[in-house]
Amino acid sequence: MKRIAESTVRRLSIYLSFLEDIGARGALTTSSDDLARLGGTTSAQVRKDLSFFGSFGKRGLGYSVPELSSRLREILGLERQWRVCIVGAGKIGSALARYAGFAERGFMVSGVYDSDPGKIGKQWGGVTVLDIADLERDIVARQYHIAVLAVPAEEAQVLVDRMVKAGIKAILSFAPTQITVPADVTLRTVNMAMELEGLTFALTNRGADR
Amino acid sequence: MKRIAESTVRRLSIYLSFLEDIGARGALTTSSDDLARLGGTTSAQVRKDLSFFGSFGKRGLGYSVPELSSRLREILGLERQWRVCIVGAGKIGSALARYAGFAERGFMVSGVYDSDPGKIGKQWGGVTVLDIADLERDIVARQYHIAVLAVPAEEAQVLVDRMVKAGIKAILSFAPTQITVPADVTLRTVNMAMELEGLTFALTNRGADR
């Protein structure tokens, strides 16, 4: 299989969320044109994206909403439950731990870790805050699939190294810092300062370009 | 001026954060090669990115850290304060409102809005939760530059429409839904479910591709 671009994967997520939306409203079929309109892209793009994985539509008719949803869930790996741990029980970690949207999508937050003795042992909407010292042991014992990192930037790389050593293969980081991981580990970083700077760049340079 | 790609702007943010890092550690000069190594790109990419905006280095020597930092801050529009409002005082809104990282970068959270009477009037680390009914008035009166949207997905588009009508030109949304804005309004969306799906895609398809 050809290497799939990250932009394609992002769009697949978007298509899926529309399919679930219109599926919930009773739509049984849809077209690449519908998906394109909703997702702000072109119908050729939609078809090309899907074509990397197979041929899911019927010419002249379009796509079956339930079938395409299911195929996309399969492609994205959403036909199963994923065990997630959150590392860092601070402001953002706490928001994430109690976020209902994750469970709805099959992401089970089954552990939250912190180094602050004042937080360890606290109950948080069904999850207990655990001692960061047990992180490696739990990664092995509880077989977390994904770690969400919500600690100060200075701690991020060290904790990632620990987690990688313990066998974690996927990390979502909120620390605004560059982190390096081995090639077999997937890392995504959400950097809010960078998003805001994208906005201020646009506000500042509006009119000059485009 | 040529249209600048979003990927270029993102990298400029990355370069700036490195410059601030090494500048704080006393470095006076740096090279495109340094920046490339730190940012996981190539030196040619760094130089090309910068070349869209001018010529900031000295051949044979590299870049002055303070000068390049300052030029990048200028380009990104960070040489000033930006007034930010947060719309939605829930779990994520509260984390954002109390996040120190914003103020450090010149983003002043000067208003938090919610529709829940139980939350309106509460004090939150120096900011009072305000009534969403006053949103339009305040966008005009307080001249917010940026709105951060942290309400349930169902409410997102309606609130965006209200804000746009009141004159807001930049929005950062955390609602996991597609939002449309006029061409003169810049919107960035942080969709955590999508980030996680990027990870599960990689976990599921590892080995098959790449």
Place this chain on the structure above:
DNA sequence: GCTAGCTTGTGAATTAAATCACAAGTTAGA
């Protein structure tokens, strides 16, 4: 069973982004 009207799937063409590669500056040291 035939036609008109759609819509897919995909090579070909185009556009955009990243990389190469090197002339042109700059500095330090002899």
Place this chain on the structure above:
DNA sequence: TCTAACTTGTGATTTAATTCACAAGCTAGC
């Protein structure tokens, strides 16, 4: 002053992503 060692800035080239455009396939209606 001259040379050796660097590093920038940028056209040229390559690679990647997107868009075009159309044959092929499907359905509904007659």
